[in-house]
Each structure stands twice: as structure tokens, then as C-alpha cells.
Amino acid sequence: MKEPIFILKNQNKWQTIEQALNKPTVSPDLLASYYKSLSEDLSYAQTFYPESEVTFYLNGLSVKYHERIYTNKKEKTSRIRTFWTEEVPYEMARNRKQILYALVVFLVSCVIGVFSAHHDGEFVRLILGDGYVNMTLENIANGKPMDVYASGSEIEMFTYITLNNIKVSFLAFAFGIFSSFGTGVLLFRNGIMLGSFQYFFYQKGVLEESLLSIWTHGTLEITAIIFAGGAGFVLGNSLLFPKYKRRMDSVKEGTKSGLKIIIGLIPIFIIAGFLEGFVTRQVDWPLPIRLFFIITSFSFIIFYYFYHANKVFEKRQV
Numbered sequence: 001m002k003e004p005i006f007i008l009k010n011q012n013k014w015q016t017i018e019q020a021l022n023k024p025t026v027s028p029d030l031l032a033s034y035y036k037s038l039s040e041d042l043s044y045a046q047t048f049y050p051e052s053e054v055t056f057y058l059n060g061l062s063v064k065y066h067e068r069i070y071t072n073k074k075e076k077t078s079r080i081r082t083f084w085t086e087e088v089p090y091e092m093a094r095n096r097k098q099i100l101y102a103l104v105v106f107l108v109s110c111v112i113g114v115f116s117a118h119h120d121g122e123f124v125r126l127i128l129g130d131g132y133v134n135m136t137l138e139n140i141a142n143g144k145p146m147d148v149y150a151s152g153s154e155i156e157m158f159t160y161i162t163l164n165n166i167k168v169s170f171l172a173f174a175f176g177i178f179s180s181f182g183t184g185v186l187l188f189r190n191g192i193m194l195g196s197f198q199y200f201f202y203q204k205g206v207l208e209e210s211l212l213s214i215w216t217h218g219t220l221e222i223t224a225i226i227f228a229g230g231a232g233f234v235l236g237n238s239l240l241f242p243k244y245k246r247r248m249d250s251v252k253e254g255t256k257s258g259l260k261i262i263i264g265l266i267p268i269f270i271i272a273g274f275l276e277g278f279v280t281r282q283v284d285w286p287l288p289i290r291l292f293f294i295i296t297s298f299s300f301i302i303f304y305y306f307y308h309a310n311k312v313f314e315k316r317q318v
Contacts, residue, residue, distance in 0.1 A: 003049050010041055014061070021064055028069075029086050033316040035065040047244050086312055088264035091257050092227070092305050093313035098237060099230030102187055106226050109188040113195025117203075124200045127193055136200075145206040146213040150281040158277030165221060165269040169228035173235060173262045176254075180236025187229040194222065212290050213283060217276035219297035224268045227305070231258035 001009075017034045020026050042058040049055050092099065116123045125133050132148075139147040149157075168186070175182025201210035238254020239247065279293060 001048070003052060003054065006045070006049075007054055013037065014041075014058070017065075018061060021068060029082060030316070031065070031069055035062070035069055038062050038065060044244050083260075084264070087260055089304065089309035089312040090316060091260045091264075093309040095230060095234045095257060095261070098233035099227060101233050102183075102226050102229035105184055105187045106191040106229065109191025110195035113192040113197075114199045116192075117196040117199040124196050127196050128200075133200075137204075140204050140206060144283075145201065145204070145209055146280070146283050149213060149276065150283075154277045154281075156277075158273045161276050162270050162273030165224070165273065166266060168225060169231075169262055169265055169269065172225065172228040173231045173258050176232030176235030176258065177239065178236070179240055180233050183229050183232030183236060186232075187226070190222075190225060209283070212287075212294075213280050216280045216290060216293050217272045219294050219301070220268050220275070221272035223301050223305075224265045224272065227265055228262060231261040234258040234261070 017038055020030070020034055038058065038061060042055070042062050045052065045055040045058055113127070136145070136148060139145050144150075168190075172183050172186050175186055198207070198210060198214070201207050235251070235254045235258045238250045238257075242250035245253075275293060275297075282290075
């Protein structure tokens with residue numbers, strides 16, 4: 001980009017950022033957002049216009065922001081609140097492309113799972129194992145297709161499922177360091193399992209019951225796994241496509257951004273684990289109550305991770 005175009009494109013933003021320094025009170029989140037935007041512009045200018053006046057201007061402005069933010073900085077008790085209300089939603093909205101990629105990989109693998117189970121009767125056994133399939137067939141024969149969720153105590157199932165899902169989410173993120181390939185494989189595997197599993201119940205004529213049971217907890221659980229895959233793609237893309245940043249700086253930023261998403265998913269996995277351990281097994285509950293958990297979970301995802309996240313993202317743009 002030629003320097004005059006770069007200046008013309010960003011000068012209004014820089015004026016807004018400079019004016020914020022003269023205000024007696026500016027929210028810490030807004031200051032941090034301005035400083036981050038300023039740092040990115042400065043990095044770009046230092047790369048392409050190292051001796052330009054605009055580079056010296058941005059450097060001076062960055063120094064002032066650094067002093068404003070970090071001089072006598074105190075930790076605020078509101079940090080925990082702003083982490084959930086501002087930082088996590090912002091990272092979700094900022095990285096929506098990577099989350100979309102994760103969703104596409106997962107959905108395609110689900111379709112492949114359905115297709116494979118349809119054309120190969122033994123495919124489900126290959127994916128889920130003979131023991132699990134035989135147990136499910138026995139439950140279906142006994143008129144209790146979802147009895148697997150009633151086995152064991154509620155506390156044991158809640159604890160195991162929650163810890164396992166959190167582990168899977170961190171693996172989905174960590175595997176992103178392998179150029180996103182590891183994350184893609186994990187998402188693909190989970191999608192294959194879900195698609196073949198649901199088609200198996202369809203073949204046995206109990207699809208409706210399986211949907212009600214699985215998606216009581218799965219609405220949150222499966223969505224969170226897809227988001228965790230998106231966090232892994234954030235990390236992988238930061239390694240593959242550093243743009244004008246140094247690769248190490250890009251990876252550090254991608255790691256920080258992805259970790260915020262993963263940590264933000266932990267309460268979701270806890271709630272999903274609770275639902276799977278205590279609620280999913282209640283197959284005799286009235287249909288409106290069972291639908292309530294699915295609809296409420298879906299509504300929360302739409303509101304927090306999309307509507308609220310977009311609002312936070314728009315507010316931080318300058």
C-alpha cells in the first residue's frame with residue numbers, strides 16, 4: 001500500500017485515538033483497543049515506511065498510550081467481569097472466519113459419517129466400537145435406546161464428561177500449532193462420529209428419541225467443540241499467515257486470542273456435563289421440558305456468541 005493511501009485510510013482513526021488521550025476518563029478496554037490498533041499500524045509503518053514522518057508520529061503516539069496504560073497500572077476487581085462480558089465475546093467476533101472454517105469442517109465430516117454409515121453397515125462399529133454398538137442395540141431391543149445415559153451415577157458421569165470435554169477442547173486448540181492440521185483432524189473425527197451415530201439411530205427407527213436426548217446436552221457441548229476448533233485454527237493461522245508481523249509475534253498473539261476463547265468455553269462444558277449427567281437421562285420427562293433445555297441452550301449461544309459478540313466488536317472498532 002502506498003503511503004498516502006495508508007495515511008488517508010487511517011487518519012480519522014488516529015485523530016480519534018489522539019483525542020482520547022486528552023479525555024480525563026476513558027475505559028481501560030477502549031484504551032487497550034486503541035493501543036492495539038495503534039501498535040499494528042506502527043508495525044506496518046515501520047516495515048514499509050521506516051523513515052517517514054507518519055512512522056515517527058505513530059511511534060510518539062504509541063509511547064503516550066503506553067505511559068497512559070502502564071504507568072502505575074493497578075489490577076481492577078472488574079477484570080473478571082470484563083473478561084466474560086468483553087474479552088471473550090470480542091475474540092469470538094474477531095475470529096469468526098476461523099470459527100466458520102471449524103464449522104464447515106465439522107459439518108462436512110458429519111455428512112461423510114452419514115454417507116459412510118448408509119453405504120457400509122459395519123462403519124458404525126468401526127467408529128464407535130463393537131462393545132458400544134452391541135450395548136446400544138440391546139438397549140433399543142429393550143425399548144430404552146438412550147439407556148446409555150442412565151448408566152452409572154449422575155456425579156460420576158458429570159465429572160467424567162466435563163473433564164473429558166475440557167481436555168478435548170484444549171487438544172483442539174493445542175493441535176493448531178501443527179499448522180491447523182491437527183485441529184482439523186480432531187474436528188473431522190468428532191464430526192464423523194456424530195454423523196454415523198445419528199444415522200445409526202435413524203436406521204433403527206429411534207432418531208427422534210436420540211435427537212431429544214443427545215441435543216439436550218449436545219447443543220452446548222458440540223457447539224463448544226466447534227468453537228474450540230476455531231481457536232485451534234486461530235493459533236494455526238497465526239503461524240501460517242503472520243502477514244506483516246514477525247512470525248513469533250503473530251504466534252504469541254494467536255495463542256493469547258485462542259486461549260481466551262478456550263477458557264471462555266470451560267463454563268459451557270461444565271453446564272453441558274451437568275445436563276448430560278443429570279438431565280439427558282430423564283427420558284420420561286414431558287416433551288416441552290426436554291425441548292426447553294435445547295431451545296434455551298441454542299438461544300444462549302446465539303445471544304452471547306453472536307449477537308453480544310458482534311455488539312462488543314463493533315463498539316471496539318474505531
